[in-house]
Amino acid sequence: xxxxxxxxxxxxxxxxxxxxxxxxxxxxxxxxxxxxxxxxxxxxxxxxxxxxxxxxxxxxxxxxxxxxxxxxxxxxxxxxxxxxxxxxxxxxxxxxxxxxxxxxxxxxxxxxxxxxxxxxxxxxxxxxxxxxxxxxxxxxxxxxxxxxxxxxxxxxxxxxxxxxxxxxxxxxxxxxxxxxxxxxxxxxxxxxxxxxxxxxxxxxxxxxxxxxxxxxxxxxxxxxxxxxxxxxxxxxxxxxxxxxxxxxxxxxxxxxxxxxxxxxxxxxxxxxxxxxxxxxxxxxxxxxxxxxxxxxxxxxxxxxxxxxxxxxxxxxxxxxxxxxxxxxxxxxxxxxxxxxxxxxxxxxxxxxxxxxxxxxxxxxxxxxxxxxxxxxxxxx
Amino acid sequence: xxxxxxxxxxxxxxxxxxxxxxxxxxxxxxxxxxxxxxxxxxxxxxxxxxxxxxxxxxxxxxxxxxxxxxxxxxxxxxxxxxxxxxxxxxxxxxxxxxxxxxxxxxxxxxxxxxxxxxxxxxxxxxxxxxxxxxxxxxxxxxxxxxxxxxxxxxxxxxxxxxxxxxxxxxxxxxxxxxxxxxxxxxxxxxxxxxxxxxxxxxxxxxxxxxxxxxxxxxxxxxxxxxxxxxxxxxxxxxxxxxxxxxxxxxxxxxxxxxxxxxxxxxxxxxxxxxxxxxxxxxxxxxxxxxxxxxxxxxxxxxxxxxxxxxxxxxxxxxxxxxxxxxxxxxxxxxxxxxxxxxxxxxxxxxxxxxxxxxxxxxxxxxxxxxxxxxxxxxxxxxxxxxxxxxxxx
Numbered sequence: 001x002x003x004x005x006x007x008x009x010x011x012x013x014x015x016x017x018x019x020x021x022x023x024x025x026x027x028x029x030x031x032x033x034x035x036x037x038x039x040x041x042x043x044x045x046x047x048x049x050x051x052x053x054x055x056x057x058x059x060x061x062x063x064x065x066x067x068x069x070x071x072x073x074x075x076x077x078x079x080x081x082x083x084x085x086x087x088x089x090x091x092x093x094x095x096x097x098x099x100x101x102x103x104x105x106x107x108x109x110x111x112x113x114x115x116x117x118x119x120x121x122x123x124x125x126x127x128x129x130x131x132x133x134x135x136x137x138x139x140x141x142x143x144x145x146x147x148x149x150x151x152x153x154x155x156x157x158x159x160x161x162x163x164x165x166x167x168x169x170x171x172x173x174x175x176x177x178x179x180x181x182x183x184x185x186x187x188x189x190x191x192x193x194x195x196x197x198x199x200x201x202x203x204x205x206x207x208x209x210x211x212x213x214x215x216x217x218x219x220x221x222x223x224x225x226x227x228x229x230x231x232x233x234x235x236x237x238x239x240x241x242x243x244x245x246x247x248x249x250x251x252x253x254x255x256x257x258x259x260x261x262x263x264x265x266x267x268x269x270x271x272x273x274x275x276x277x278x279x280x281x282x283x284x285x286x287x288x289x290x291x292x293x294x295x296x297x298x299x300x301x302x303x304x305x306x307x308x309x310x311x312x313x314x315x316x317x318x319x320x321x322x323x324x325x326x327x328x329x330x331x332x333x334x335x336x337x338x339x340x341x342x343x344x345x346x347x348x349x350x351x352x353x354x355x356x357x358x359x360x361x362x363x364x365x366x367x368x369x370x371x372x373x374x375x376x377x378x379x380x
Numbered sequence: 381x382x383x384x385x386x387x388x389x390x391x392x393x394x395x396x397x398x399x400x401x402x403x404x405x406x407x408x409x410x411x412x413x414x415x416x417x418x419x420x421x422x423x424x425x426x427x428x429x430x431x432x433x434x435x436x437x438x439x440x441x442x443x444x445x446x447x448x449x450x451x452x453x454x455x456x457x458x459x460x461x462x463x464x465x466x467x468x469x470x471x472x473x474x475x476x477x478x479x480x481x482x483x484x485x486x487x488x489x490x491x492x493x494x495x496x497x498x499x500x501x502x503x504x505x506x507x508x509x510x511x512x513x514x515x516x517x518x519x520x521x522x523x524x525x526x527x528x529x530x531x532x533x534x535x536x537x538x539x540x541x542x543x544x545x546x547x548x549x550x551x552x553x554x555x556x557x558x559x560x561x562x563x564x565x566x567x568x569x570x571x572x573x574x575x576x577x578x579x580x581x582x583x584x585x586x587x588x589x590x591x592x593x594x595x596x597x598x599x600x601x602x603x604x605x606x607x608x609x610x611x612x613x614x615x616x617x618x619x620x621x622x623x624x625x626x627x628x629x630x631x632x633x634x635x636x637x638x639x640x641x642x643x644x645x646x647x648x649x650x651x652x653x654x655x656x657x658x659x660x661x662x663x664x665x666x667x668x669x670x671x672x673x674x675x676x677x678x679x680x681x682x683x684x685x686x687x688x689x690x691x692x693x694x695x696x697x698x699x700x701x702x703x704x705x706x707x708x709x710x711x712x713x714x715x716x717x718x719x720x721x722x723x724x725x726x727x728x729x730x731x732x733x734x735x736x737x738x739x740x741x742x743x744x745x746x747x748x749x750x751x752x753x754x755x756x757x758x759x760x761x762x763x764x765x766x767x768x769x770x771x772x773x
Contacts, residue, residue, distance in 0.1 A: 009425035030404035067462030070629035100619025207632025225495035235465035238601030
């Protein structure tokens with residue numbers, strides 16, 4: 001079995017599962033309870049918070065635990081837009097964001113906000129000049145993802161951050177769900193105000209995530225209730241989830257350097273081997289892309305059929321983002337990059353983890369060659 | 381196991397008694413086993429079209445069917461959430477947004493959980509008008525007062541199934557019947573009641589119902605909202621098309637599978653647990669009588685969740701009681717855990733007894749769970765007798 005769909009979700013580390021079970025069975029108290037069982041849970045939660053903060057080089061008071069990347073993105077964007085609506089109702093984002101950013105923006109549009117969707121170039125990248133030109137006196141929030149989930153393009157976060165140093169009142173949100181651990185980024189240096197994380201993309205558990213909210217940045221909460229997470233996120237804290245996420249993040253960061261090198265080498269191998277394929281078009285740019293995502297089209301092959309053919313050989317890849325893969329629509333990211341619809345419809349995404357190997361990549365190449373030949377034969 | 385940084389927990393040596401299952405409950409070993417299995421073997425993203433995704437999807441489908449079945453609902457009427465708070469918020473804000481063209485009046489009670497109460501406060505700020513129904517000394521609302529509060533522009537009635545602090549259950553079926561020929565949508569927060577009470581949305585005519593997994597020996601960070609198919613409400617989280625476009629976000633598959641297991645366990649021994657907890661209540665009360673401890677019951681023994689018992693101990697103070705009991709190894713609470721660590725006077729007790737009542741400062745909540753034994757309850761009663769005697773000196 002070769003799992004090459006790590007951008008959809010990853011297999012939790014065994015140590016993460018151990019942490020989850022230990023906390024769930026021994027320290028199951030409600031962190032808000034006053035007794036010692038609550039105290040222990042509370043302590044574990046703050047340790048998890050400290051650990052996550054340390055790994056991101058920020059303050060523990062700036063880390064808020066959520067139910068995942070979607071919730072983090074929703075709190076960041078809607079919370080920032082709504083709280084600052086008296087200052088302005090203009091938001092800027094890119095046209096290649098994850099669905100949870102796009103749909104939150106569209107929702108705000110319906111209630112009277114104005115959104116500028118920045119275009120991207122053929123590599124899937126926004127231009128800093130475009131960001132600059134889009135800024136207006138009533139702009140309150142700019143949301144740009146660090147790494148695109150479909151093609152792996154890295155956005156110029158540092159440059160946008162530098163630009164925004166001149167606009168202290170604009171909140172800068174970065175969705176790092178795909179980037180964390182794979183593309184290093186310093187939040188303070190890049191002048192990031194808000195940053196979303198999802199644990200199941202780095203071998204943590206589904207249903208856990210975090211939002212970094214820089215000290216001083218203010219948001220309207222999305223949930224009303226018991227005022228947990230310093231009033232930002234009501235709901236009994238998922239202590240075991242938070243502890244497991246801290247664990248997953250630490251293991252990811254510890255292995256990051258070697259992991260990145262390994263994935264980069266695999267990607268180079270895939271790129272080299274694939275370039276000799278008939279009708280191939282590689283969408284992931286050589287420069288300025290994340291090491292783990294590799295997106296390409298095989299002309300004339302229906303992506304879905306191809307994926308099921310590979311599955312027969314125990315190989316798992318995907319067409320596009322898992323969150324929109326059920327919709328039979330072309331990839332918005334590829335279309336935004338100017339890829340024609342017919343080619344976008346035959347696009348595949350390979351996404352790697354630290355643990356994947358070159359041997360696996362070679363087996364995948366061989367299987368793809370076989371499948372492509374068979375399918376083309378059937379079609380001809 | 382845990383990171384070295386995370387094993388800084390001291391003092392876990394004493395045999396401890398946990399009587400705070402209404403705050404949160406330990407996961408059942410079968411739930412942990414199921415989750416571990418799913419996390420290990422079926423980690424796929426349910427939206428992925430390959431077999432990893434399909435296997436994960438299968439767990440969700442099965443769980444959804446079981447959950448729907450547990451309250452007499454259809455599968456398509458169950459929306460998984462990150463817990464009770466999200467379910468309550470989704471229900472209230474959702475109905476308010478969808479039905480505001482029919483009116484802006486909402487009815488709830490003074491004793492709701494904060495996930496409902498603070499959502500209502502927020503809705504007031506957004507221009508909705510909210511009537512907070514009072515309760516009697518047993519913690520129950522009156523149907524005639526609800527009837528009197530109903531207006532043509534009432535769009536939502538939210539009344540909790542069973543109260544989390546005193547355990548009092550509300551006349552849910554009667555409310556459902558009353559609202560049957562009114563436009564108002566009926567939501568009930570069943571977080572404390574689900575698993576122990578026999579809930580049937582068809583018999584009780586419930587439109588929306590919130591549930592949390594960690595109160596029934598399932599995982600934290602998991603819950604569901606039942607939304608009757610005829611009621612359309614907008615999502616709170618936008619993004620992917622999960623949960624039929626009603627709740628975006630990669631599904632928490634392992635927790636959903638764990639929730640499923642917890643629901644099966646709850647259904648298997650509901651009757652025996654009801655009897656067991658009622659018995660434990662009896663034991664506690666009887667033992668306290670025997671030990672000549674002066675106390676009053678907050679709430680009702682007749683209309684009550686079997687696992688919650690709230691007692692007032694005249695002449696004591698809640699802080700001193702909690703600290704002393706904690707030192708003696710007994711974990712209980714002053715009321716809701718969700719008032720986030722602060723000992724504020726309970727809004728539930730204020731609603732039942734008024735702001736001046738002594739009960740606000742001397743009441744303790746005991747809540748039982750599957751691990752609780754009669755011996756633990758007797759030991760607790762004995763510790764209470766000691767502490768009360770000491771405090772009254």
